[in-house]
Amino acid sequence: MNILFRQGRVLDPARGVDQVADVLIVDGCLQAIQPALELGCERPGELRQVDARGKWIVPGLVDMHVHLREPGEEYKETIASGTRAAVAGGYTAVACMPNTKPVNDNAAVTRFILERAREQGSCRVYPVGAISTGSAGESLAEFGELREAGVVAVSDDGRPVMNSLLMRRALEYAKIFDLLVISHAEDLHLSRGGLMNEGPISTAQGLQGIPNTAEEVMVARDLLLAEWTGSRLHIAHVSTAGSVRLIRDAKGRGVAVTAETAPHYFCLNDEALATFDPLYKVNPPLRRPADVEAIRQGLQDGTIDAVATDHAPHSSVEKDIEFEYAANGIIGLESALPLILDLVREGLLSASEAIAKVSCNPARILGIPAGVLVTGRPADLTVIDPEAAYTLDSQAFQSKSRNCPFHGRRVQGRVEMTLVQGRVVFGHRA
Amino acid sequence: MPFNRKDLLGIRDLEAHEIEHILDLAKSFKEINTRSIKKVPTLRGKTVVHLFYEPSTRTRTSFDIAAKRLSADTYSITASASSLVKGETFLDTLKNLEAMKPDVFIIRHSASGAPARMAQRTSAAVINAGDGMHEHPSQALLDMLTMREHKGRLEGLTVLIVGDIAHSRVARSNLWGLKKMGASVVLCGPTTLIPPQIERMGARVCRRPEEAIPDADVIMVLRLQKERQQQMLLPSLREYSMVFGINARRLEKAREDVVIMHPGPINRGVEISPEVADGPHSLILDQVTNGVAVRMALLYLLAQRAEDRGQRPE
Ligand SMILES: [Zn+2]
Numbered sequence: 001m002n003i004l005f006r007q008g009r010v011l012d013p014a015r016g017v018d019q020v021a022d023v024l025i026v027d028g029c030l031q032a033i034q035p036a037l038e039l040g041c042e043r044p045g046e047l048r049q050v051d052a053r054g055k056w057i058v059p060g061l062v063d064m065h066v067h068l069r070e071p072g073e074e075y076k077e078t079i080a081s082g083t084r085a086a087v088a089g090g091y092t093a094v095a096c097m098p099n100t101k102p103v104n105d106n107a108a109v110t111r112f113i114l115e116r117a118r119e120q121g122s123c124r125v126y127p128v129g130a131i132s133t134g135s136a137g138e139s140l141a142e143f144g145e146l147r148e149a150g151v152v153a154v155s156d157d158g159r160p161v162m163n164s165l166l167m168r169r170a171l172e173y174a175k176i177f178d179l180l181v182i183s184h185a186e187d188l189h190l191s192r193g194g195l196m197n198e199g200p201i202s203t204a205q206g207l208q209g210i211p212n213t214a215e216e217v218m219v220a221r222d223l224l225l226a227e228w229t230g231s232r233l234h235i236a237h238v239s240t241a242g243s244v245r246l247i248r249d250a251k252g253r254g255v256a257v258t259a260e261t262a263p264h265y266f267c268l269n270d271e272a273l274a275t276f277d278p279l280y281k282v283n284p285p286l287r288r289p290a291d292v293e294a295i296r297q298g299l300q301d302g303t304i305d306a307v308a309t310d311h312a313p314h315s316s317v318e319k320d321i322e323f324e325y326a327a328n329g330i331i332g333l334e335s336a337l338p339l340i341l342d343l344v345r346e347g348l349l350s351a352s353e354a355i356a357k358v359s360c361n362p363a364r365i366l367g368i369p370a371g372v373l374v375t376g377r378p379a380d381l382t383v384i385d386p387e388a389a390y391t392l393d394s395q396a397f398q399s400k401s402r403n404c405p406f407h408g409r410r411v412q413g414r415v416e417m418t419l420v421q422g423r424v425v426f427g428h429r430a
Numbered sequence: 431m432p433f434n435r436k437d438l439l440g441i442r443d444l445e446a447h448e449i450e451h452i453l454d455l456a457k458s459f460k461e462i463n464t465r466s467i468k469k470v471p472t473l474r475g476k477t478v479v480h481l482f483y484e485p486s487t488r489t490r491t492s493f494d495i496a497a498k499r500l501s502a503d504t505y506s507i508t509a510s511a512s513s514l515v516k517g518e519t520f521l522d523t524l525k526n527l528e529a530m531k532p533d534v535f536i537i538r539h540s541a542s543g544a545p546a547r548m549a550q551r552t553s554a555a556v557i558n559a560g561d562g563m564h565e566h567p568s569q570a571l572l573d574m575l576t577m578r579e580h581k582g583r584l585e586g587l588t589v590l591i592v593g594d595i596a597h598s599r600v601a602r603s604n605l606w607g608l609k610k611m612g613a614s615v616v617l618c619g620p621t622t623l624i625p626p627q628i629e630r631m632g633a634r635v636c637r638r639p640e641e642a643i644p645d646a647d648v649i650m651v652l653r654l655q656k657e658r659q660q661q662m663l664l665p666s667l668r669e670y671s672m673v674f675g676i677n678a679r680r681l682e683k684a685r686e687d688v689v690i691m692h693p694g695p696i697n698r699g700v701e702i703s704p705e706v707a708d709g710p711h712s713l714i715l716d717q718v719t720n721g722v723a724v725r726m727a728l729l730y731l732l733a734q735r736a737e738d739r740g741q742r743p744e
Contacts, residue, residue, distance in 0.1 A: 323543045
């Protein structure tokens, strides 16, 4: 099937394109992007024409931080359901964290994930391997073998690398394979027993707090180690004002650091915990309004390069229980886009900047061929109706899990269609 | 209607006039507790279920006596507070019990917020009998009743709470309540056990008990859990006792009419010295007596269906 999108607003931040144009896809590849395409003698057979007036046509979105739960916790999510959720949210590529069961610390697990994704996935899946064997924080995983098998980065996400020497070695050793090291920045001693952000709300609620410093001391440490070793470092899910400041300063000194945050860190604050609803329980925790403001500033000035969802599915068995015992995590794949578009409506980001945070920026950080519209290359793209207003309904999500605190929220901006390799893998049904 | 709520989850939710009403009602119930036959038929036919996820002999006994003196039928369930025992969540347990149509659940839970979550899922009344570090409303009410009895008022009193404020639901509930009733609250304890920004709840914080003892009308001493030492919050119980323990020497600077309270159970010789706990200023046993009266008032208010609320006890 060949497709011609007529008169959409093509937003391709990697190439600095923001113009109304026709987009032609033939045999799965992007054939042409032109202001007014004449279909002369080269008109392909069986052509579907789509009126894209008022719609945005953007590179397929890239989520550099998701948890697909397969292998091991298929009752929460599978590669099949997680990637269906991804394409419903406009994503055509996701990087999945290694904290599966077993941990993705060896080629066999990496190959399993890639094979499953090929057989059952709706979008491209880029596995992230573990930094340490079993993510236990004791010895380095085999980066060479992992790289060969297809991982694009290494991380012990879900837990930090507490041992500073191990983190130093990981940063040094990753250079051989040009692997990105992703840091889940948390000092487990400072966060121990913590259930929510430490501050006036944790005090009033009688919930053990997690101070901002639990994140910041590790961000600071990892920035120093990256500077010392000259290695590339990426900080996952930045949540505090202090982290933003540390990363901004490090970038100013020329440290090779990039950073991501998640929609809940620029949309929600810890006042939401007043109801003890475990839907708001996440790690790092939702912070104070001043932190939220700093995250937004960091997105605006480019300190924070990317928005990832940290899509973390959990079933009601982990979530609909006492706050204290509930699991940390929020699903994000099917709610992120409108929340990111809010930043455009609020004047914080231009449309191009917003799309860059979920396409070319994460693709560049991971070093994957995605996030840009290039003729002759496979057509991974997303069509967005920026005006469509609706209510987020987690019951209608493709994800197997329902732990979305944005359920019931009125939002604006909807994915109309998602294409992977020119194939329509998601289409909004009115 | 002076009190028209389905549940009592925390003092934070209450208005001053509701607190006043509960205390007045408790005062009238107190008289029943001095009769030779300490039983009235007020709640005959009502079912009260104690659902305790944390061991507590005192609070449960106090609620149980209160319910029985009002002629309610009581049942006691001790559950385990681990997240999943036999595959059943706390909400499953609640739904099961709910099917037996109780009128009131009295819930004690080690996890902050658990009674509030449960109250949303049941049509029965829920009384929070202490949840984690969050609230212990019946304790604060009995404390306020005791203070009011001995001081004649709450407004204008200065109440000093000494000890492990961070982990104390009693401190939080008292702070909310006393502020609403016009008292001033001073908190004192090791800085490691003062939760951040507690001043935003209306308290003043001081470093050493000496700073606040001379002005205090009431000194409330909190129990110090021995585990705090292992959590790097304290060097030793010995040092705690030296710096924060309430003893006769420290009380030399106190007002003559100061009263000493403690929610119990006490660690004699740690946070309070035996001569103070058993001394003339101590109201510790009055608190226990008032506990039954306050809990009778709460059961009376909450066990009534909305339509037959409002009648006074006979
Ligand atoms: Zn993480």
